[in-house]
Amino acid sequence: MRILLIHSDYLRYKTKSKTKIAEKIEDEKKGGEFDNALVVFTAVEREDEKDADAIIESAVSEIMNVSSQVKPDNVIIYPYAHLSSSLSSPDAAKNILKGMESKLKEEGVAVSRIPFGWYKSFEISCKGHPLSELSRTITVKPKEEEKAEEEPS
Amino acid sequence: MRILLIHSDYLRYKTKSKTKIAEKIEDEKKGGEFDNALVVFTAVEREDEKDADAIIESAVSEIMNVSSQVKPDNVIIYPYAHLSSSLSSPDAAKNILKGMESKLKEEGVAVSRIPFGWYKSFEISCKGHPLSELSRTITVKPKEEEKAEEEPS
Ligand SMILES: [Mg+2]
Numbered sequence: 513m514r515i516l517l518i519h520s521d522y523l524r525y526k527t528k529s530k531t532k533i534a535e536k537i538e539d540e541k542k543g544g545e546f547d548n549a550l551v552v553f554t555a556v557e558r559e560d561e562k563d564a565d566a567i568i569e570s571a572v573s574e575i576m577n578v579s580s581q582v583k584p585d586n587v588i589i590y591p592y593a594h595l596s597s598s599l600s601s602p603d604a605a606k607n608i609l610k611g612m613e614s615k616l617k618e619e620g621v622a623v624s625r626i627p628f629g630w631y632k633s634f635e636i637s638c639k640g641h642p643l644s645e646l647s648r649t650i651t652v653k654p655k656e657e658e659k660a661e662e663e664p665s
Numbered sequence: 666m667r668i669l670l671i672h673s674d675y676l677r678y679k680t681k682s683k684t685k686i687a688e689k690i691e692d693e694k695k696g697g698e699f700d701n702a703l704v705v706f707t708a709v710e711r712e713d714e715k716d717a718d719a720i721i722e723s724a725v726s727e728i729m730n731v732s733s734q735v736k737p738d739n740v741i742i743y744p745y746a747h748l749s750s751s752l753s754s755p756d757a758a759k760n761i762l763k764g765m766e767s768k769l770k771e772e773g774v775a776v777s778r779i780p781f782g783w784y785k786s787f788e789i790s791c792k793g794h795p796l797s798e799l800s801r802t803i804t805v806k807p808k809e810e811e812k813a814e815e816e817p818s
Pocket residue numbers: 788
């Protein structure tokens with residue numbers, strides 16, 4: 513799994529058109545606005561299908577770790593295929609994204625999950641402090657998480 | 666090289682603090698606002714150092730190809746290390762990014778390059794049409810460019 517965490521003044525989104533792998537959604541999920549949000553752009557990878565539970569746990573632990581530092585009011589799981597060239601199946605991706613949402617809820621986090629498989633417009637405002645853009649590679653072995661990507665370029 | 670191309674209603678940015686690899690910039694580069702912009706988030710990779718000229722040519726050709734379809738008023742080269750876990754040296758990255766800027770200028774494109782090595786705040790509005798988010802892996806052999814990443818998830 514590759515994640516890109518952006519600490520944002522706001523995130524707004526609207527669903528536009530469906531792709532053939534679009535998740536069925538209620539009307540209230542067709543748009544949203546969140547302030548002081550940690551937006552977690554997430555690409556679920558083929559490798560993650562081997563141990564979904566471990567990946568969910570590891571991703572949530574990393575998100576909680578960043579949250580404890582930047583103190584967002586909202587955590588947003590935003591599916592983002594463009595972070596990887598080795599994607600999982602759409603079903604595996606949906607299950608893992610939903611698993612992350614559930615586990616973060618259990619931890620008491622105000623979490624929202626953005627619909628999967630839709631073209632969406634969005635607006636985001638990245639705060640620009642040193643922890644406001646971080647990327648991580650999440651693997652089943654936490655030791656292999658990449659920790660050296662905090663510098664912009 | 667990994668690139669993420671976002672067709673945006675607007676991009677705004679402001680430089681905040683420097684990193685130790687920060688490019689020296691004039692005051693006018695400390696912020697900017699661009700409407701109807703194709704923002705090309707770009708990670709220059711280690712592999713690209715082997716043939717910088719070919720990578721520049723291939724990247725520019727891909728950007729011109731997308732531009733011909735989405736017809737932006739501005740093309741923005743935005744350095745973005747978070748798209749890869751195999752980055753080039755900072756010097757190679759700066760040379761390649763500057764090379765892309767020069768070549769796009771030669772092609773008559775209204776291009777701007779965002780400063781390298783600075784923490785920056787930014788706001789972006791992604792249009793949400795099917796070609797408004799595309800990612801590409803650029804290699805020296807154009808045939809190896811990935812063409813199958815147009816679906817969101
Ligand atoms: Mg605004």
